[in-house]
Amino acid sequence: MSAQAPHNTLLIPGPIEFDDAVLQSMSHYAESHVAPGFVKVFGETLTLVRKLFQSTDPAAQPFIIAGSGTLGWDIVSANLIERGENALVLNTGYFGDSFGQCLETYGANVTQLKSAIGERHSPEEVEQALKQKQYKLITLTHVDTSTGVLADIKGITQLVRRVSPDTLVIVDGVCSVGSEEIAFDEWDLDVVLTASQKAIGCPPGLSIVMTSARAIKAFESRKTPAGAYYASIANWLPIMRNYENNKPSYFATPPTQLVHALHTTLTQITGNVAARFAVHAEVSNKVKAAAAELGLKQLASRPEAQAHGMTALYLPEGLSPPDVLPGLLKRGVIFAAGLHKEIATKYIRFGHMGVSVTESKRGDIEKALVALKEALAEAKQAKGL
The missing domain is CATH 3.40.640.10 (Type I PLP-dependent aspartate aminotransferase-like (Major domain))
Incomplete structure (x- = not known):
C-alpha cells in the first residue's frame, strides 16, 4: 500500500506518479x-x-x-x-x-x-x-x-x-x-x-x-x-x-x-536497466492494443515510430479533449489534452511510464484502460454519436 494521500492517478507524459521511497527521500x-x-x-x-x-x-x-x-x-x-x-x-x-x-x-x-x-x-x-x-x-x-x-x-x-x-x-x-x-x-x-x-x-x-x-x-x-x-x-x-x-x-x-x-x-x-526498458515496451504494447480495440488511432501510425512511455490517441470524429478528459477525471484518472498546434483539439495523450508501469500491483494501467473505455462511451452517448 502506498503511504501517499489518496489522489487521482496522474498518467500524463510528465510529471508522473512517484514511488513512495523517492518522495520519502x-x-x-x-x-x-x-x-x-x-x-x-x-x-x-x-x-x-x-x-x-x-x-x-x-x-x-x-x-x-x-x-x-x-x-x-x-x-x-x-x-x-x-x-x-x-x-x-x-x-x-x-x-x-x-x-x-x-x-x-x-x-x-x-x-x-x-x-x-x-x-x-x-x-x-x-x-x-x-x-x-x-x-x-x-x-x-x-x-x-x-x-x-x-x-x-x-x-x-x-x-x-x-x-x-x-x-x-x-x-x-x-x-x-x-x-x-x-x-x-x-x-x-x-x-x-x-x-x-x-x-x-x-x-x-x-x-x-x-x-x-x-x-x-x-x-x-x-x-x-x-x-x-x-x-x-x-x-x-x-x-x-x-x-x-x-x-x-x-x-x-x-x-x-x-x-x-x-x-x-x-x-x-540502474539495478536492471534492460529489464526496465523491456517492461515499458510490454506495457506500451498492451496500451496500444487496447486503444486499437476501442477504435482509436495513434498519431504515430508506424510501430517502429511509436514511443514506449506514452501514447498519443486521436479521438473519434465529433469528440474533443473537453468531451473525454472530465469523464476520465471522474473515474480518478488524469490524461493530457493534445499539444501539437495544428491538431490539439483532435487527440489526447496517455503517459505510461515509471512506477505506474514497473509496479503492476498499483493497477494504474488497468484502471486507466477501463476509465478510457467508459469515458469514451459516455462522451459518445452525450454527443449522440
Missing part, C-alpha cells in the same frame, strides 16, 4: 550542500547518471543542475554553437519548434527539417539535408511529447557520422530517458538532455545533461565567449567533476532534497 533533514554527506550523495548520483546512459567513458561528463528540461536547451545553445553557425533540427512536433527557437535566441542559423504529423524522418531526407551545408550540430527529439513519435537515434547518428562526422549529435531525451534505450557511448552521441520528472520518476526541478568528450572539446574550442552565466559549461564543469571526485564545490546551490530523490530513483532504475 525528499524529507531528508536540512544539510549543507558542501557537507561530506551530501557531497557523497551528489557524487554517487552523477555516477548513477552515467549508468543510466550506459556510459563508461571517463571523458564524458554528466551534469545535474537545478532547472527544468528546458535548461538543457540553453546549455546546448549557449555553449556548443556560436552566432552564425548552422544547426539542423529534426522536428517531429512541438518540441522541435521550441528547441529551434532556443538555438535562434543565441544566434544560431537554424534549419528546421519537419516531418509530417506522426511520422519520423527517413535516412534519405536527413542525408540530403546534411549534404547541403556544414552543420555544427543536429538535434533530435527522442520522443516528442506532442506526438508520441519515437526517433531512430541510433540510425540517424550512424548516418551523421558517415556523412558529416564533425557534426555534434544532440538528443532531447526529456520524454525518453528512463523508458527508452539510450546507449550513449555505443551510439556515439554528443549530448543527451533530460529532466527529472518524467520516466526517471523524480519530482520536477532538475535538468540532467550527459555530454561527450567531443562536446566538451567543442565548447573549449569556441572563438567567442559563451552567451550565458547560469547555463555556462565553464561554470558547471569543475563543480560536477569535483562532486564526482568527492570534493565539495560551489557555483550555485543545488536542490539538496531533489538530489536525494534522484539518487533514490536512479538506484532503483
Whole structure:
C-alpha cells in the first residue's frame, strides 16, 4: 500500500506518479550542500547518471543542475554553437519548434527539417539535408511529447557520422530517458538532455545533461565567449567533476532534497536497466492494443515510430479533449489534452511510464484502460454519436 494521500492517478507524459521511497527521500533533514554527506550523495548520483546512459567513458561528463528540461536547451545553445553557425533540427512536433527557437535566441542559423504529423524522418531526407551545408550540430527529439513519435537515434547518428562526422549529435531525451534505450557511448552521441520528472520518476526541478568528450572539446574550442552565466559549461564543469571526485564545490546551490530523490530513483532504475526498458515496451504494447480495440488511432501510425512511455490517441470524429478528459477525471484518472498546434483539439495523450508501469500491483494501467473505455462511451452517448 502506498503511504501517499489518496489522489487521482496522474498518467500524463510528465510529471508522473512517484514511488513512495523517492518522495520519502525528499524529507531528508536540512544539510549543507558542501557537507561530506551530501557531497557523497551528489557524487554517487552523477555516477548513477552515467549508468543510466550506459556510459563508461571517463571523458564524458554528466551534469545535474537545478532547472527544468528546458535548461538543457540553453546549455546546448549557449555553449556548443556560436552566432552564425548552422544547426539542423529534426522536428517531429512541438518540441522541435521550441528547441529551434532556443538555438535562434543565441544566434544560431537554424534549419528546421519537419516531418509530417506522426511520422519520423527517413535516412534519405536527413542525408540530403546534411549534404547541403556544414552543420555544427543536429538535434533530435527522442520522443516528442506532442506526438508520441519515437526517433531512430541510433540510425540517424550512424548516418551523421558517415556523412558529416564533425557534426555534434544532440538528443532531447526529456520524454525518453528512463523508458527508452539510450546507449550513449555505443551510439556515439554528443549530448543527451533530460529532466527529472518524467520516466526517471523524480519530482520536477532538475535538468540532467550527459555530454561527450567531443562536446566538451567543442565548447573549449569556441572563438567567442559563451552567451550565458547560469547555463555556462565553464561554470558547471569543475563543480560536477569535483562532486564526482568527492570534493565539495560551489557555483550555485543545488536542490539538496531533489538530489536525494534522484539518487533514490536512479538506484532503483540502474539495478536492471534492460529489464526496465523491456517492461515499458510490454506495457506500451498492451496500451496500444487496447486503444486499437476501442477504435482509436495513434498519431504515430508506424510501430517502429511509436514511443514506449506514452501514447498519443486521436479521438473519434465529433469528440474533443473537453468531451473525454472530465469523464476520465471522474473515474480518478488524469490524461493530457493534445499539444501539437495544428491538431490539439483532435487527440489526447496517455503517459505510461515509471512506477505506474514497473509496479503492476498499483493497477494504474488497468484502471486507466477501463476509465478510457467508459469515458469514451459516455462522451459518445452525450454527443449522440
